[in-house]
Amino acid sequence: MQRSLRWWRLALLSLPMAVYVAIVAWPLLDSFYYSVTNWNGFSADYRIVGLENFRALYSDPLVRGALRNTMVWTVAAALLPNLLGLALAIALERHVPGSRLFKSIFYLPVCLSAVVVGQIWVWIYQPDWGALNGILGALGAPQSQRAWLAEPGTALYAIIVAWSWQQTGLSMVIYLAGLTSVPQDLVEAAALDGAGYWRRLWHVVLPMLKPATVVVVALSVINSLKGFDIVYIMTGGGPFHASDTLAVAMYDESFKRYRMGYGAAISVLLFLITLGVVATYFRELRKLDELTV
């Protein structure tokens, strides 16, 4: 019996594990190897260059710019969609009329692809007939009109707004799920003690949402570190690399300039940053005794 159990474990687990190791785990480690080579993507003739790629990375202004943009993006992604999502969740939890419709409207962008979202927002920012300049014109502020995606000063932030539009619905539903776990008798007890709505919200409900906040913030940080599609679609990292992220820089180096070794080095940097975030995430989760895994 015990032996057949062992056999079955092996039989059922070997296929998924083999695929996972071959396509995910092994290539992940393999990237570390390529990051110390000068492979160009095609030639069989390449060599190990040691830490040269990482040294070059450190002094590469494009990578530094991309790193800075990734940081800006990460902080913005942790704040904008999540604060809005939290506000929406708290508002919709009140069972306002039509709350199902509201939820669907705020959630719909999540199911659109980054390509489509990017395209939609390119149009919003279109200088001649885009909605943003149109609204600014109608509000009597034509001096504020600009080519939002073509100016180095605004391109990154314009993309972040588009990104937030898509991500808000996700934070909203996670917060809605979190709100269902707030014990109602606690809220009612606070009400009996004479606490008004805002005081109850601040002192009772929000502290109970800490686990949801840890999840939401960690997820948006992790997702923003992956940010590639939407940047690639909206600006390609431009103008003049003003909206490059590490993920875009990695793609450009590897698949446009065919410096795969160098690209692998950027991906290793991105991986290590993500590792730090994930480690913090799990530590926080354990602290909250809310281990979801």
Added chain:
Amino acid sequence: MPPGAKGALLAGLSVLAVLFCIPTIGVLLSSFKGTAEIAAGHLWFGTSGFTLDNYAEILSKRSVYQYLRNTVLVTVPASVVSIGLGTLAGYVFAKLPFRGSRVVFIGVVAGMFFPAQILLVPLFRLFLGLGLLNTLWPMIIVHSALGIPICTLLMRNFLAAVPDALREAAILEGANELQVLLRVILPVSLPALAVLGTLQFTWIWNDFLWPLIFTQSDDKRTIMLGLVSMKGQYSVAWGVQGALSLVASFPTLFVFLRFQRYFIRGMTMGSVKG
């Protein structure tokens, strides 16, 4: 909440909802308008010149059908395989745990946190070596594998809540583990499978990065890549681009509207991927 606040709340929500709809409505409107209309600034407010020409244009393009066909040929098998593999692994982790299985489980689940960029160069090399670049195979294989972490996590968590007695009764009646999985576990797992199905379908359909890396010729492109490549062809024909975006999003919109419940549950649980 004070009684008067409800009206204010409703008003605030409505304004936000309208703002949220503007981008989507813009695309919808554009798909029914001619280029000249849009360029003249009549996208948002002008109501004349409703046309179906944009849809006629893209539906007359053979390449659009080819893109859609490729996307289906990647999305359907990759969804099925990743869910199947995740179910196998999730079953073992939930019902047949062994010493160290928790470590293996966390190792598998950790895979969904990391950026795909760390896999790009080695996987490009792998499929270059196998001679599979510019076919649909790399996308099918990669999505089947990348889906394993989320499918394993969800199935393991779902199956952990299924009573052990179900399995034990079947084992006593002489069934083996595979029979238990297929005849006892799968039928009660339909809700979890529905969540995973909507999730995997949407992700793989919407994917842009992997087709960008693995395909070169037009006849192997998926719809999201095709959408981008046709932008050049229709660089100022915004209406055609709008119609194409809607056609490309139709399957995922349909899945969302039809299976909203499963979709949202899946996204909440698996939102780290994307």
